[in-house]
Amino acid sequence: MTYSRLSPETQELLSAYLDGEIDEAQRQELEQRLSRDADLARALTELQGLKSAFAAMPRARAPRNFTLTPEQAGLKRRRAFPFWRWAAWGAAGAVALLMLFVFFAAGLTMLSAHTASAPPMLAAAPQAHQPQKEAAEPAVQPLPTPSPNAKALSLQAQPSKRFLSLQSSKPEEKSTKGGIQPTALPSPTATAQPAKAQKSPPNLTLPLALSTLIVLTAIWWALKRHRQKQR
Amino acid sequence: MIASAQKGDLEAFNRLVIAYQDAVYNLAYRILGERDAAEDATQETFLRAWRNLKKYRGGSWRGWLFRIATNICYDHLRYRQRRPQVPLEPPDEADAPDSPAWLADRSPNASPEAQAEQADLRRAIDICLRKLAPDFRAVLTLVDVEEFSYAEAAQILGIPKGTVKSRLARARARMQECLRNFPELLEELVRLNPRG
Numbered sequence: 474m475t476y477s478r479l480s481p482e483t484q485e486l487l488s489a490y491l492d493g494e495i496d497e498a499q500r501q502e503l504e505q506r507l508s509r510d511a512d513l514a515r516a517l518t519e520l521q522g523l524k525s526a527f528a529a530m531p532r533a534r535a536p537r538n539f540t541l542t543p544e545q546a547g548l549k550r551r552r553a554f555p556f557w558r559w560a561a562w563g564a565a566g567a568v569a570l571l572m573l574f575v576f577f578a579a580g581l582t583m584l585s586a587h588t589a590s591a592p593p594m595l596a597a598a599p600q601a602h603q604p605q606k607e608a609a610e611p612a613v614q615p616l617p618t619p620s621p622n623a624k625a626l627s628l629q630a631q632p633s634k635r636f637l638s639l640q641s642s643k644p645e646e647k648s649t650k651g652g653i654q655p656t657a658l659p660s661p662t663a664t665a666q667p668a669k670a671q672k673s674p675p676n677l678t679l680p681l682a683l684s685t686l687i688v689l690t691a692i693w694w695a696l697k698r699h700r701q702k703q704r
Numbered sequence: 705m706i707a708s709a710q711k712g713d714l715e716a717f718n719r720l721v722i723a724y725q726d727a728v729y730n731l732a733y734r735i736l737g738e739r740d741a742a743e744d745a746t747q748e749t750f751l752r753a754w755r756n757l758k759k760y761r762g763g764s765w766r767g768w769l770f771r772i773a774t775n776i777c778y779d780h781l782r783y784r785q786r787r788p789q790v791p792l793e794p795p796d797e798a799d800a801p802d803s804p805a806w807l808a809d810r811s812p813n814a815s816p817e818a819q820a821e822q823a824d825l826r827r828a829i830d831i832c833l834r835k836l837a838p839d840f841r842a843v844l845t846l847v848d849v850e851e852f853s854y855a856e857a858a859q860i861l862g863i864p865k866g867t868v869k870s871r872l873a874r875a876r877a878r879m880q881e882c883l884r885n886f887p888e889l890l891e892e893l894v895r896l897n898p899r900g
Contacts, residue, residue, distance in 0.1 A: 477877040477884075481870070488873035492847065494854050523880055526825055527848040533733060535725040536743060539750050540718040546754055548714060 476516040476523075487517055491524060562695050569691060573684040580677035706765055710757050717757070721750050724766065727850070728773050734845040735777040737834045745780055749773040764856065771860045774842055781838050824886070832882035840875035847872055 476484065489495045490503050507514050708716035728749050733742035749772050760768055833841060846857040847868070854872075858865040 475880065477881040479877075481873065484877050485870055485873040488876055489854075489869055492854065492872075494869065519880060520876060523876060523883070524848055526829060527844065527879075528851070530826060530829060530849060532726060532730050532849075535729040535746065536739070538722065539725045539729075539747050540721045541714060541750060541754055543714060545751060546714050546717075548712075 476520045479513075479516055483513070487513075487520055491517070491520055562691065565691050566688065569684060569688040573681070573688070576677065576680040576684055580681075706760070709754075710760065714754075717754055720765070724769055725750070727766065728769060731770060731773050731845055731850065732777055734833065734849065735774065735838055735842050736780060737841075741780055741784075745773060745776045748776050752776065767852070767856050767860055770846070770850070770852075771862070774846075774860055775862075777842070778838070828883055828886040829879070832879050835882055836875060836878055839871060840878065843868055843871045844875045844879070 476487065479487065486495065486499065486503055490500060495503070507517060705716045705719055709720060725746060729742055729746045732745040732749070733739065736742050736745060749769065752772050753769055756772070833844070836844070842861060843857060846852045846860060847854070852860065854865050854868045858868045861868065863871075
């Protein structure tokens with residue numbers, strides 16, 4: 474009788490005996506049976522041959538190497554310029570651009586306000602000062618050329634008590650000297666409007682230049698760092 | 705090496721891959737019976753092993769790796785069962801057991817007659833093995849080729865030890881039944897028996 478024709482229980486017993494996977498009692502019992510039963514012994518011999526042949530089967534060499542690349546292993550190479558740095562520089566750039574925009578917008582607003590308010594004021598100025606124009610003429614005219622009274626005029630912004638007392642106490646003296654007549658002195662309200670009208674437009678050069686400089690410096694520094702990391 | 709690999713050292717892991725890739729490939733080939741499928745399964749085994757390396761808690765590294773490989777092979781077989789494919793080309797010559805790819809253990813000193821006999825035997829065993837159910841192929845390969853104990857095979861296959869015992873006995877019986885078609889080889893098997 475061959476192995477394959479044995480009962481499943483005997484097959485299991487012989488198979489496990491061959492592999493040394495039965496307990497001592499089972500082993501002794503089976504060995505007694507084997508010594509008595511020639512067919513069983515032949516079945517065991519066949520099984521041993523099969524096992525030996527199977528174990529002797531040649532092994533194939535792997536057709537290639539199965540080593541993993543960093544990409545396969547999910548180990549992406551570290552970026553020369555990681556995402557968080559891009560994000561930081563993006564934010565910095567955005568802030569710089571925003572500043573630029575704010576300065577520019579503010580400048581435009583101020584400029585438009587200036588140009589919008591200037592014509593009516595300039596137009597109103599002659600009307601408002603028409604009666605005083607002739608009287609004020611001598612007071613305004615001496616300004617371009619330096620005169621002995623220039624010092625007094627410069628002090629007009631900060632009139633000293635002495636000057637004011639001179640003004641009030643000696644009106645005739647001033648008129649005789651051909652300097653400033655009392656009527657020629659502009660009132661505080663009258664002088665304020667021409668001064669406002671003549672105010673120069675806001676100087677945007679500095680903030681604009683500063684913003685541009687910040688942006689350019691940031692870009693330059695980022696590029697420099699990026700090149701250094703690439704090396 | 706395993707500890708280094710567990711810390712994320714890919715080079716250490718790749719050294720393990722080189723050490724075990726032949727064994728894993730052979731197991732996959734025995735279970736799947738196809739070279740390309742075995743190649744895919746081997747690659748997938750090492751990928752899955754790398755991803756699950758932190759789950760390895762010591763013990764037999766080979767057993768752990770084979771368990772992954774066996775599971776992948778079973779997945780592959782289940783997929784193949786759901787979507788049966790007809791091969792466009794006949795089986796590759798390299799799949800034959802006496803092809804140059806299978807020369808690792810061939811004895812160079814054997815006589816031409818002995819070599820021919822051994823080649824016939826290998827071919828017959830290979831044919832019979834392919835006819836077995838995958839469960840039987842797996843247990844035969846693990847115990848008879850890879851020489852795992854029943855307990856280890858049970859752990860790798862995720863089945864009780866008793867199931868390994870019965871499955872192996874039936875697998876051997878079917879192999880022997882199949883080899884009856886090659887009567888001269890049966891005699892050869894008896895001759896190979898060390899006790900005979």
